[in-house]
Amino acid sequence: MRRRSLLALAPVGLVSACGAMPGSGSGRRTVKVWLMKDSASTDFVRDFTAAFERDHDDLRLDIRIQEWTGIGDKVQAALDKDTGDGPDVIEVGNTQVSQYVERDRLLDLTLESRLHWGSRDWLPGLAEPGQFIGHQYGIPWYAANRVVIYRKDLFQRAGVKAPPRTRDEWLDLTERLNSGGNQGIYLAGQDWYTLAGFIWEEGGGLADDGGGGGWRGTLDTPAALRGMDFYRRLQALGEGPVDADEEHPPQAGEFAKGRVAQIVAVPGLARTVVQQNPELEGKLGFFAVPGKTAGRPGAVFTGGSDLVVPNNTHDQDGAVAVVAALAGARWNTRLAKAMNYVPNKKSLAKDVADEEGVAAMAAGAARGRATPSTPQWGAVEADNPIKAYMTKVLGGADPATEAKRASRRITEALNTLD
Incomplete structure (x- = not known):
């Protein structure tokens, strides 16, 4: 994924390498690992390195931290x-795997994933972007996705006793909250990641490869149009600008104003809201984006990271062990x-259930998706129709007319060679 767009991280400059603990004794083979800035804490890297080297007395780790900016070319x-x-x-970002697979530069890890790593339990939003023609090249590591961050006090004041169980309930309660000078929801008009979830929930998609017959945009399908219609109805219950995305102005600032x-955002944004308005401390709650039926969260865009092994590794066995x-x-x-991430397997969601925001993320991640798995998707986002x-x-x-026009532009971008 693009971390800046999903997790609102803005790394600048270069971070010097984070060296791992040196191996003890001679004869150890060194395995070089690139992890991204802010993906793991210094304590995690230190503790993992020490434990791994204890368990693998023939290997030592050289873990180096990389910046997201410019990482594709690097x-x-x-x-x-x-x-x-x-x-x-x-x-690598989960949606970046396809661009590296295309040039046949990654090791095929299908056998290991099926026999030893429990791939059937992986989050689909991480596993699917790591695949190419049925083969697994990217191994899911961690996920993050949007949830609903809400004001508990405003819900109580409006007589709302519990989060909505379905999308229809969500619309109803949001309309009730949209009174007394308050906005029931702040949803910017161009928050297309949130729209993607609504489209997937209806059974549609942003684009389709036609079973190998070439990619085409699919915003004009009946399912995708239903997703857009739900977005329109929800967005109308607030005052979000129709001609800007969630960062213009930053929605955390709008939420912090108190009205x-x-x-709809990643849970970590709640910290930014409270920093801007300390009076909201303890008043914010989280729930998974509702789906069409009770007891089943809605589909959401899942960002996060996968782990890959280059074909040119000098130590395949050591790399696979890491x-x-x-x-x-x-x-x-x-x-x-x-x-505060979501683990890579659905069965591990119980292990983060004690943190409300992460638990809400994990519930949604079980039905997470990613953008179309093609290297050309970046061309779509560059001039996003x-x-x-x-x-x-x-x-x-x-809607139908505009969806056809946007779908044509997506098709053109996906079929334009570099």
């Missing part, structure tokens, strides 16, 4: 090396608890 350069001195394991009952440890239940759960489509529909234009 990873491509490392994958293209023939010298064997590049990284052996790389953390908004709900926003991936197995990082993605295994012990260290994956520890990472999730330390960093989905945003323009949303603005036009929210402004009163005919």
